[in-house]
């Protein structure tokens with residue numbers, strides 16, 4: 001099928017076309033730039049919600065219940081589950097597969113799992129591509145599930161308009177959220193597994209951490225953050241994802257957050273995403289050139305030798321190499 005045909009079908013919400021387009025974008029197949037260029041004007045309508053938290057905190061269970069909640073309200077939902085720790089290349093964990101089957105007959109829910117496979121071109125750009133395809137296809141809400149294991153979830157969550165941070169009791173003495181940079185990304189806090197002991201303590205700890213990082217509470221607290229965070233006090237909600245208890249309230253909180261952002265706040269977030277994304281793509285292109293082009297590799301080798309022999313300094317060499325990469329890039333168009 002021609003790419004344009006595929007795009008028109010995806011825009012008309014044909015889920016098989018959506019699935020194929022995501023693969024094209026994710027794997028950076030021949031012609032994916034063309035795909036992207038034609039879907040991009042149709043994006044920007046979905047409410048993109050990131051859901052992150054430690055492994056086993058119940059993210060998949062929770063996302064599944066959120067999807068049901070949105071469906072009950074007549075809204076369509078796309079899910080991108082990102083789990084770089086998944087041992088299956090590009091596949092879903094067994095539990096995720098079972099959950100997906102439940103929605104299999106409902107065209108209003110589309111679930112896509114991304115494992116290690118997306119890493120080739122960078123997991124966050126691959127995720128971003130999947131989110132954009134779902135957005136263009138007209139899904140009202142796009143949920144991104146990411147494992148909170150490090151920097152990656154901060155990056156991926158930054159694709160979202162609203163970020164839900166999930167915590168659970170019993171994962172250790174000290175709360176897992178108070179890692180540098182993690183607290184700041186949460187717009188809605190969820191303490192899942194409220195059926196387990198210790199939930200109140202986790203809630204109290206999050207409250208304390210939020211107070212500390214609140215404007216005025218911390219000298220640098222508000223400096224680096226967007227204006228919306230200065231007025232939005234992230235709610236802390238308790239859930240039991242397994243039964244669905246409390247999930248409706250989280251859905252409400254997400255809607256309230258979107259409303260709070262309004263046009264200007266949303267634009268601010270999307271600007272930030274656009275900046276980060278462009279920089280990422282530029283650097284990927286440079287790396288790709290260095291990796292894949294024999295002339296660039298040869299020149300890099302030659303320059304390395306020249307640097308080692310003190311015939312050129314590393315900065316001048318880098319500029320020479322950069323110029324070579326750029327000239328060939330623009331010649332290719």
Ligand SMILES: Nc1nc2c(ncn2[C@@H]2O[C@H](COP(=O)(O)OP(=O)(O)O)[C@@H](O)[C@H]2O)c(=O)[nH]1
Nearest residue numbers: 055056057058059060061192193194240241242
């Ligand atoms: N007790 C209890 N277990 C839950 C709850 N929500 C999820 N779980 C269980 O926690 C485990 C991990 O859930 P999963 O959704 O796969 O977590 P993820 O790794 O964060 O995606 C599964 O066995 C779930 O059934 C809950 O509210 N209470």
Ligand SMILES: [Mg+2]
Nearest residue numbers: 059060061096
């Ligand atoms: Mg999961």
